[in-house]
Amino acid sequence: MLPPTGLSNLPMIDDKIVTIERFLLDTQPESATGELTAIFYDLAVAGKIIGAQTRRAGLLDMLGLAGQTNVQGESQQKLDLLADEVIVRLNDHTGRLAAMVTEERKDWVRIPEGYKKGHYVLVYDPLDGSSNIDTNISIGTIFGIYRVLDKENPGRLEDCLQPGRDLVAAGYIFYGTSTMLVYSAGKGVHSFTLEPSMGEFLLSKENIRIPEKPAYYSVNHSAGRTWCKEMDNYISWLRDEYEPALSFRYIGSLVADFHRNLLHGGVFAYPATPAKPNGKIRLLYEAAPLAYLAEQAGGYGSDGKQRILDIVPTELHQRTPVFIGNRDLVEKAEELLKNC
Numbered sequence: 001m002l003p004p005t006g007l008s009n010l011p012m013i014d015d016k017i018v019t020i021e022r023f024l025l026d027t028q029p030e031s032a033t034g035e036l037t038a039i040f041y042d043l044a045v046a047g048k049i050i051g052a053q054t055r056r057a058g059l060l061d062m063l064g065l066a067g068q069t070n071v072q073g074e075s076q077q078k079l080d081l082l083a084d085e086v087i088v089r090l091n092d093h094t095g096r097l098a099a100m101v102t103e104e105r106k107d108w109v110r111i112p113e114g115y116k117k118g119h120y121v122l123v124y125d126p127l128d129g130s131s132n133i134d135t136n137i138s139i140g141t142i143f144g145i146y147r148v149l150d151k152e153n154p155g156r157l158e159d160c161l162q163p164g165r166d167l168v169a170a171g172y173i174f175y176g177t178s179t180m181l182v183y184s185a186g187k188g189v190h191s192f193t194l195e196p197s198m199g200e201f202l203l204s205k206e207n208i209r210i211p212e213k214p215a216y217y218s219v220n221h222s223a224g225r226t227w228c229k230e231m232d233n234y235i236s237w238l239r240d241e242y243e244p245a246l247s248f249r250y251i252g253s254l255v256a257d258f259h260r261n262l263l264h265g266g267v268f269a270y271p272a273t274p275a276k277p278n279g280k281i282r283l284l285y286e287a288a289p290l291a292y293l294a295e296q297a298g299g300y301g302s303d304g305k306q307r308i309l310d311i312v313p314t315e316l317h318q319r320t321p322v323f324i325g326n327r328d329l330v331e332k333a334e335e336l337l338k339n340c
């Protein structure tokens with residue numbers, strides 16, 4: 001049945017319009033306190049603010065470098081700093097979090113004096129792919145949520161250094177042709193699209209599964225001159241042998257590359273090279289949340305030797321090689337890269 005005129009341009013599931021708030025409330029377990037739901041809701045608000053600022057960046061002269069470098073030694077774009085500030089200020093006083101880890105700050109973020117510490121830890125990359133901002137390419141916010149290890153003593157470094165298998169939830173907000181929030185809390189992956197005139201995230205896809213037949217492989221080929229020969233073999237297998245033939249697509253903005261491969265099937269690879277022995281992608285707030293989403297959608301994430309979700313971080317800003325996407329494509333990387 002066609003929806004009544006005027007509604008046809010709104011995302012609907014089974015003829016229903018479902019807001020993110022409604023979905024979160026309806027899907028939380030009966031025993032839930034509502035704390036996690038509230039954190040999601042605040043992240044959705046952060047997505048609206050960051051999305052709006054991203055769209056206005058050109059007008060407001062926010063595209064340029066902020067003149068500082070972050071903990072990885074990379075230039076910080078003004079929008080990186082703004083996005084980071086938005087997330088901290090939305091979350092540090094709510095009593096739901098005990099700590100935060102962000103790409104933009106060397107140390108983990110404490111809850112300010114005078115505010116209650118909650119039972120969750122938020123790890124995030126406020127604006128991934130930010131070197132693409134000045135060319136108007138899609139970028140995103142990646143996040144993961146952990147429970148504190150000890151409710152009686154919340155907010156310690158140990159709470160921040162947990163393996164991805166202990167994630168309670170993870171997701172990303174994608175600032176593309178539309179703003180989307182994609183998340184999983186352990187029961188499938190769901191996406192919400194921001195309806196810009198109303199400012200509401202509406203459910204656009206429930207239970208996303210990576211298609212069994214993948215369409216794409218994504219890797220920065222220019223790094224190929226220094227790959228080990230096993231990596232060359234893997235890329236040849238993807239490019240020349242895999243059936244059905246895969247197309248090569250690489251944006252260089254992780255959320256955008258991951259999102260495309262989630263919907264159409266494929267693998268995103270950022271392997272180790274002699275210059276970058278641990279690759280480039282950060283374990284805690286990039287690789288682990290995306291590997292969690294991939295597994296929730298029927299895929300898999302590996303560092304080439306082991307499951308990403310089993311890696312226990314020893315440092316907040318640790319990097320890891322990544323292979324994330326369809327299980328068969330990632331397992332082939334593990335098979336071929338054993339001795340790399």
Ligand code: AFP
Pocket residue numbers: 074127128129130131132220252253254255257280281
């Ligand atoms: P920036 O945030 O500095 O743009 O880095 C983005 C990123 O971490 C990730 O989003 C990309 O997948 C990856 O780097 C691209 O790296 P290369 O430019 O080396 O391919």
